Amino acid sequence: MMEILEGFPGNVVAVRASGKLTREDYEKVLIPAVETALIGRDKIRVYYELDTDSVSMEPAAAWEDLKLGMSHYMQWEGIAVVTDHQWIRHAIDVLCFLIHGQVRTYPKSRVSEARDWIISELTRKTIRLT
Template sequence: MIEILEGFPGNVVAVSASGEVTREDYEKILMPAVVAAVSNRDKIRVYYELGSGFTRMDAGAAWDDLKLGVAHYLKWEAIAVVTDHDWIRHAVDVLRFVVPGQVRTFRIEQAREARDWIVSPLDKEKIRLS
């Protein structure tokens, strides 16, 4: 299940995942939120929290995740992935170089730091290097 998190500025799509994330979660929750955010902005940011209750992403959700990333490729300014699942952290670290914006991973106990980072001004030098 994906849940939209409140309290973030309009240029940040913030979500929390728990249990199994499905294609329906992407199509009914995440994709509309991203489309709404990119409709009137040059760049957007994503805060994605996958806590201990997150178990898996089904194949349809993984496919939609890829499609969503490619469809809005040049819109990604920053992505914060917050999780203690090492396999997710490693996957993000491997794929971060194909994302045009900044990508950082945080542990669950660093959620406050991740939230502060995703809404703060970004280091422009790091954006060019990402």
């Protein structure tokens, strides 16, 4: 399941993910939010907050995620991922060179720092904060 988080500026798409992510989560929640945020903007930022429970992804959802990322490759200004899943944080650290914008990962204990960073001036390419 994916839900939009409120309280972020218009250039930030903020979502919380939990349980099993499906193609419908992308088609009905994330993709429309990204398209709306891009109206009148060259770049946007994304804030992902992953629940501490198990988060998994259907293959069709992974395909939608890849398509979304590639179709807007030059429009990602910054991405903050908040999770206590070490494997997700490590995967992002390894693959962040594939993302055009700045990327930071944060543990759940630093959620307010992640929120502050995604709405602030972005200054560094990739940092993993533990």
